[in-house]
Amino acid sequence: AQTVTQSQPEMSVQEAETVTLSCTYDTSESDYYLFWYKQPPSRQMILVIRQEAYKQQNATENRFSVNFQKAAKSFSLKISDSQLGDAAMYFCAYRFGIQGAQKLVFGQGTRLTINP
Amino acid sequence: EAGVAQSPRYKIIEKRQSVAFWCNPISGHATLYWYQQILGQGPKLLIQFQNNGVVDDSQLPKDRFSAERLKGVDSTLKIQPAKLEDSAVYLCASSLDLAGEQFFGPGTRLTVL
Numbered sequence: 001a002q003t004v005t006q007s008q009p010e011m012s013v014q015e016a017e018t019v020t021l022s023c024t025y026d027t028s029e030s031d032y033y034l035f036w037y038k039q040p041p042s043r044q045m046i047l048v049i050r051q052e053a054y055k056q057q058n059a060t061e062n063r064f065s066v067n068f069q070k071a072a073k074s075f076s077l078k079i080s081d082s083q084l085g086d087a088a089m090y091f092c093a094y095r096f097g098i099q100g101a102q103k104l105v106f107g108q109g110t111r112l113t114i115n116p
Numbered sequence: 117e118a119g120v121a122q123s124p125r126y127k128i129i130e131k132r133q134s135v136a137f138w139c140n141p142i143s144g145h146a147t148l149y150w151y152q153q154i155l156g157q158g159p160k161l162l163i164q165f166q167n168n169g170v171v172d173d174s175q176l177p178k179d180r181f182s183a184e185r186l187k188g189v190d191s192t193l194k195i196q197p198a199k200l201e202d203s204a205v206y207l208c209a210s211s212l213d214l215a216g217e218q219f220f221g222p223g224t225r226l227t228v229l
Binding site: 004042044045046047050091093097101102103104105106107108109 | 119149156157158159160161164166171172207209214215217218220221222223
């Protein structure tokens with residue numbers, strides 16, 4: 001079964017510092033996508049970054065970057081120059097296809113606090 | 117471009133009552149999803165529609181939950197009768213097609229007393 005594990009229920013970082021959120025997943029698929037979503041207290045889930053499994057190059061979106069280790073099934077998110085607006089729940093998610101439909105499986109989430 | 121709309125935002129009911137949630141996806145999005153997010157957990161897919169057809173409802177508790185998307189646009193999720201363990205945030209999401217990026221609505225927080 002496809003599972004996603006986030007081992008850090010909570011993380012905190014000083015404003016302007018760098019923080020890394022961990023995620024591991026279990027799959028036997030070779031073709032899949034990985035995502036990090038941000039869910040601020042208002043609960044609207046927002047896509048932060050995505051990674052295609054077939055791409056070796058790590059994805060980057062401004063201050064957000066990932067470290068994708070396919071053999072280790074690891075997908076961590078690095079946030080550089082942390083800002084107060086980065087405070088939120090962060091969910092790692094894995095997407096795979098079943099008979100044409102794409103299914104998204106989420107981890108338990110990591111609550112990130114930014115200390116001013 | 118308007119996002120995914122959901123109503124109501126909050127709902128409190130007694131156990132064994134029924135409740136319905138409404139979702140209006142982004143215009144032109146063929147695929148619609150309903151997720152259940154229990155406090156402290158990640159969202160779990162309940163049902164997925166492609167236009168007005170069900171693609172995946174394998175995790176929908178069909179004895180009490182039902183959902184429809186009759187005209188392939190708006191969708192309604194119903195719980196009847198509700199149980200205490202149904203207390204959660206119900207998220208609706210939509211995507212352009214089956215492989216597209218999912219955009220989420222603000223959710224409906226349900227409390228069952």
